[in-house]
Amino acid sequence: MADREFDVVVWGATGFTGKWVARHLFDNYPQTKLRWAIAGRNQQKLDDVHDFIGDKGRTVQTMVADSGDESSLREMASRTRVIITTVGPYAYYGSLLVKVCAELGTHYVDLTGEVPWMRRMIDAHTPAAEASGARIVHCCGFDSIPSDMGNYFIQQQAMQKFGQYLKSVRYLLLKMKGGASGGTIHSMFNVMKEAVEDKEVRRLMVNPYSLNPDRSFKGPDKRDQTTAIYDKELGTWTAPFVMSAINTRVVRRGNALLHYPYGKQFSYSETMATKGRLAAMGIASGFMLFAGVATTAPGRKLLSWVLPSQGEGPQVDPENPGFYLIEFHGSTADGEKLVARVKGDSDPGYGSTSKMLAESAVCLALDEQQLEVGGGFWTPASAMGEALLSRLQQRAGLSFEIVED
Numbered sequence: 001m002a003d004r005e006f007d008v009v010v011w012g013a014t015g016f017t018g019k020w021v022a023r024h025l026f027d028n029y030p031q032t033k034l035r036w037a038i039a040g041r042n043q044q045k046l047d048d049v050h051d052f053i054g055d056k057g058r059t060v061q062t063m064v065a066d067s068g069d070e071s072s073l074r075e076m077a078s079r080t081r082v083i084i085t086t087v088g089p090y091a092y093y094g095s096l097l098v099k100v101c102a103e104l105g106t107h108y109v110d111l112t113g114e115v116p117w118m119r120r121m122i123d124a125h126t127p128a129a130e131a132s133g134a135r136i137v138h139c140c141g142f143d144s145i146p147s148d149m150g151n152y153f154i155q156q157q158a159m160q161k162f163g164q165y166l167k168s169v170r171y172l173l174l175k176m177k178g179g180a181s182g183g184t185i186h187s188m189f190n191v192m193k194e195a196v197e198d199k200e201v202r203r204l205m206v207n208p209y210s211l212n213p214d215r216s217f218k219g220p221d222k223r224d225q226t227t228a229i230y231d232k233e234l235g236t237w238t239a240p241f242v243m244s245a246i247n248t249r250v251v252r253r254g255n256a257l258l259h260y261p262y263g264k265q266f267s268y269s270e271t272m273a274t275k276g277r278l279a280a281m282g283i284a285s286g287f288m289l290f291a292g293v294a295t296t297a298p299g300r301k302l303l304s305w306v307l308p309s310q311g312e313g314p315q316v317d318p319e320n321p322g323f324y325l326i327e328f329h330g331s332t333a334d335g336e337k338l339v340a341r342v343k344g345d346s347d348p349g350y351g352s353t354s355k356m357l358a359e360s361a362v363c364l365a366l367d368e369q370q371l372e373v374g375g376g377f378w379t380p381a382s383a384m385g386e387a388l389l390s391r392l393q394q395r396a397g398l399s400f401e402i403v404e405d
Contacts, residue, residue, distance in 0.1 A: 006035045006080040007365040011065070011097070012087035013038035014045035017111065017141075019052050020354035021084060025362075026053040026060065028395055034362060037061040039076055067093040073100045082107040084361045089187040091117040091194070098136060099125055105132035105375070107364040111141030111357050113246040114187050115210060116194050116201045122211070122377045133375040137383050139250050140360040141353035145380050146326055146342050146398070147171055147247035147270065148254055149389060152381035153400040154328045154340040155262060165262045166330035166338065169251075172234060173241055173272035178322035178347030185307050192294040205245065211253040220267045224248060226288065228280035229271075234329065236273045239283035244270035254379035263333075322347030327403070338402065345397035355396035362395075363388045 010025070012018040022038050029036065038060055040046050046062040053060070063079070065072035067087055077083055077100045087093045090112045101108040102125040112118060118138050129136050139145070151169050158166045194201045204210045208221040224244045231238050251268045255261065274280040293299035328340040344352040360380060364371070367387040380388060392398040 004079060004081050006037050006061075008034060008036040008082045008084060008361045009039050009063070009076060009080040010036070011039045011076065011083055011085045013049050014040040014042060015086050017350050017354055017357075018086040019049055020350055021086060021358045022049055022060070023053040024355050024358045026055055028358075029362065031059055034365065037063060037080070039063045039065050041066045067096060070096055070100065073097050074104065077101050077104050077106040080106060082109065082361045082365045084357060085110045086357070088112060088114075089117075089190040090114050091187075091190050095121065099128075102129040102134050102136060103132060105134045107135045107137075107361075109137045109140040109357060109360045109364065111143075111353055112138050112187065113143045113243070114191050115246060115249060116191060116198075116204055119204060119210060119215075122213075126377055129375045129377060131375065135364055135371075135373065135375060135383055136377045137360060137364070137380055138377070139246065140357045140380055142324075142344075142348040142356070143243045144247040144250040145356045145360070145392070146324070146344065146348075147243075148250050148379050148381040149392065149398075150326060150328050150340065150342045150400065151251050151268065152254075152385065153342070153389060154330050154338060154402075157340065157402055158330060158332065158336075158338050161338065162332055162334075162336045164332050164334070164336075165266075167263060167265065167333045168267040168331050170234075170329045171241075171244075171247070171268070171270040172236075172238070172327045172329065173270070174325045174327055176322075176324040176348060178324070178349045178351070185303075189294055189300045189303070192291070193297075193300070196295050208248065209252055211249040212256045213253070214256070217256065219252070220265050221248070221252070221269065225269070225271050226284065228274075228277065228284045230277070230280075231271070234273070237275075237277050237280040238271040239274050239280040240287045241270050241272040242287065250379050251381075254382040257376075257378060257382045321345070321351050322349075324348045324352070340400065340402050343399045352397060356392065356398070359391040359396045360384065360388060363391050367391075 010022050013022045025036055038049055043064055050058055063076055065076040091114055098121045155165050195205055209217045225240050229238050247270055248268055255266055324344045326342045330338045346352045363384045370387040373383055
């Protein structure tokens with residue numbers, strides 16, 4: 001790995017999120033600090049990325065590779081220590097690259113939220129990744145770094161404060177301003193399509209522990225919230241959170257991968273706060289309506305006309321970049337309580353996601369001596385822990401803090 005030409009390659013750099021990943025790297029990591037390059041299937045579009053990131057001197061090298069051409073992917077992956085991929089839906093365009101990275105020992109990060117696809121990749125390529133030393137880390141964007149690293153942070157704080165980990169943690173999205181990229185939306189459409197066509201995928205999607213190493217594991221958590229609920233303990237009306245079906249499974253997998261430090265009865269859930277009953281009911285109804293429409297081919301086509309296409313994203317306003325604020329409410333087995341807050345300083349759909357994705361790759365590339373795990377399929381927290389927590393706060397615009405009584 002030390003002999004490879006690059007530390008990091010951004011694959012899919014010509015897409016909406018990929019360009020922002022490249023801009024973050026260009027603004028923060030000159031080639032003297034990090035040897036990195038951009039890659040895609042169209043040289044002209046790669047040349048345009050130089051203009052987008054402000055690389056007037058063309059200091060960032062480019063390479064051409066295609067998601068369906070294994071030889072080109074092998075050449076790309078063999079030249080770098082870490083691959084960042086923003087090319088989705090991953091079920092369509094991502095499988096071959098995972099296979100290649102697992103076999104070549106190339107570390108890998110993405111921003112997928114496609115649970116069925118992740119399960120297939122884990123099952124198919126874990127032996128190869130463990131043998132080669134490749135750390136494959138899915139979900140390094142808004143889904144699921146705030147969740148996984150937020151739980152990691154509050155658990156470490158609980159151990160320091162109480163001498164024990166938290167038995168339950170509840171994620172509460174307080175505020176958020178931002179939009180979704182076309183790639184994220186079409187990945188969701190693909191999962192919906194798979195669920196309609198394959199009953200095994202449907203079973204996977206309703207299983208709270210579907211990403212655990214042991215697929216038969218049974219724990220205390222049940223299905224994700226789908227209705228408006230008044231939470232007496234938190235004192236607020238809550239509504240379903242669309243990312244919970246991804247994030248909760250990632251957090252539970254991380255606990256299992258680390259041999260259950262939080263216990264096999266650890267419970268984790270996610271929801272979003274609203275300003276009242278009507279707001280909660282409105283969000284819940286909209287959630288169910290979207291899910292119903294997206295399960296039909298005509299419905300997905302209709303939604304595609306009004307939502308961003310692949311490669312497109314929300315309107316970017318540098319003066320108003322968006323934000324999010326999340327609380328984590330934890331309890332120990334003895335009834336001790338702890339509350340943490342995670343803040344992001346930009347749009348979760350592209351701004352914060354691009355920074356988190358980039359810093360995850362840099363962590364794998366440059367913080368090797370701080371990482372305690374070998375090859376395999378990991379979550380962000382189980383793979384990178386304290387090293388990533390530090391980078392997220394220093395470079396990615398995230399803050400993690402305990403809310404004092």
